[in-house]
Amino acid sequence: MPTEIINYYDGFEGEPEIILTQKDGLTTKQIRLWDGYFNAIMNLIKVDPISGRWTHLAYYYHLHIGWYEEDSWQIPDLTSTLKQIHEIQIPETNDMDILVEIQYRIIHFLEDAISNNRTVCIHYE
Template identity: 45%
Template sequence: MLKNYYTGFEGYPEIDFYTYINGEKTGIEMWEGYFDNIMNEFSPVDGRWASLAYYYHLYEGWYDESPWVIPDNKKALEQFETIDIKLLDNVTQKIMMKLIKLLKDNLDGEIFIEYS
């Protein structure tokens, strides 16, 4: 089952993070604005974008190939864990916690990002 953070933003871009558990699509669907808020909290590492921030800032990955498989769940998790969650609004904090849980629970599985 997908947790919905897109309702009320119909007509605007949507980003979904999901995996399949026992054949069922499980994850989070969100308005792109929430995702942008999260991604804008990342900083370059040694002057370079890394992990998901790399694809986000180059507008690649899920933007040109959707659904797109996260190439390294562990690095994505580590990157999300660097964000000071207190800087985010309440809804975005909830999304962040769910993204972190999705990554932790599926470190060795395929996690997809879909842009629509």
């Protein structure tokens, strides 16, 4: 089974890694991220303005559940996760270019999974 990998972990070996994976019977696709990039993106997701609480992927991230507890945790609502990632406004910082690129890659990764009716799992190493 061929694996297509988008890698944002090289150079950070030995530090925590987040792996987003989607697969079907023929192909596996992954985005491999240094935990620091993933944390930077997750921390830019805003609290839901209606409920005043974290929702969807940000909920699991801020409560340290989901992929922190399970070896390969399936994102329960890809459409809401896509919306959250899409709404992130990345401020102008030294890491802005790489974070914008990663945000773009994650958005297209999730869109691909949704359009092909695939699940996406997160693995924390």
